[in-house]
Amino acid sequence: xxxxxxxxxxxxxxxxxxxxxxxxxxxxxxxxxxxxxxxxxxxxxxxxxxxxxxxxxxxxxxxxxxxxxxxxxxxxxxxxxxxxxxxxxxxxxxxxxxxxxxxxxxxxxxxxxxxxxxxxxxxxxxxxxxxxxxxxxxxxxxxxxxxxxxxxxxxxxxxxxxxxxxxxxxxxxxxxxxxxxxxxxxxxxxxxxxxxxxxxxxxxxxxxxxxxxxxxxxxxxxxxxxxxxxxxxxxxxxxxxxxxxxxxxxxxxxxxxxxxxxxxxxxxxxxxxxx
Numbered sequence: 001x002x003x004x005x006x007x008x009x010x011x012x013x014x015x016x017x018x019x020x021x022x023x024x025x026x027x028x029x030x031x032x033x034x035x036x037x038x039x040x041x042x043x044x045x046x047x048x049x050x051x052x053x054x055x056x057x058x059x060x061x062x063x064x065x066x067x068x069x070x071x072x073x074x075x076x077x078x079x080x081x082x083x084x085x086x087x088x089x090x091x092x093x094x095x096x097x098x099x100x101x102x103x104x105x106x107x108x109x110x111x112x113x114x115x116x117x118x119x120x121x122x123x124x125x126x127x128x129x130x131x132x133x134x135x136x137x138x139x140x141x142x143x144x145x146x147x148x149x150x151x152x153x154x155x156x157x158x159x160x161x162x163x164x165x166x167x168x169x170x171x172x173x174x175x176x177x178x179x180x181x182x183x184x185x186x187x188x189x190x191x192x193x194x195x196x197x198x199x200x201x202x203x204x205x206x207x208x209x210x211x212x213x214x215x216x217x218x219x220x221x222x223x224x225x226x227x228x229x230x231x232x233x234x235x236x237x238x239x240x241x242x243x244x245x246x247x248x249x250x251x252x253x254x255x256x257x258x259x260x261x262x263x264x265x266x267x268x269x270x271x272x273x274x275x
Contacts, residue, residue, distance in 0.1 A: 211270025
């Protein structure tokens with residue numbers, strides 16, 4: 001009888017311990033500009049890695065909600081929030097909304113990955129550049145990225161990662177990209193500083209530099225111009241331009257344990273253009 005009671009007690013204790021063991025929570029990524037193009041594919045690729053997603057949009061709420069539906073249909077959680085990455089003064093309010101959805105949907109106060117993807121295109125020769133256009137590019141592509149990263153780091157878990165987006169044009173020059181490419185070069189440098197200053201928290205910082213991609217970016221310049229598409233394809237070792245899923249899968253990889261020793265790096269994903 002004593003032996004039976006001891007065995008039963010041990011089994012009951014084991015069962016209770018199993019029942020109260022907290023469920024492992026999915027990692028959460030914040031993707032700016034996740035309603036379309038590269039950002040959309042990043043969000044979908046992250047979901048395929050069992051990472052939940054908070055994605056932002058500026059004007060395309062309907063598209064953003066469709067991305068959310070697709071992610072949730074796959075079994076992951078997702079939320080879409082409005083954000084203008086060029087409006088730095090709105091960041092406190094935006095991150096307050098992030099905090100609210102983290103509590104309501106995930107019962108937590110922190111997230112794991114920040115993907116600084118949102119941006120604008122524009123081919124503007126030096127002679128045609130205005131101070132207004134210049135300032136808008138600075139706010140969206142560097143100042144906004146800098147301060148959203150700074151503020152987001154306060155809400156990020158140790159051991160997470162930040163992914164920045166650059167461009168192949170920081171390595172080679174295209175007429176009309178003087179401001180865009182210069183700002184992307186600034187972000188490349190900032191990436192290394194984030195890696196250096198936050199490495200003690202186990203937070204990795206890397207930057208992905210796409211080559212020419214056929215999306216609606218910059219007025220769908222590549223998609224709508226067969227001559228340009230043909231020329232860029234001819235300059236690429238793999239003989240084609242890129243597609244959104246060529247980039248999203250790399251960003252998702254950088255948020256996994258398989259990339260745990262990659263830090264402070266510029267990773268060009270261009271199919272080998274201008275080698």
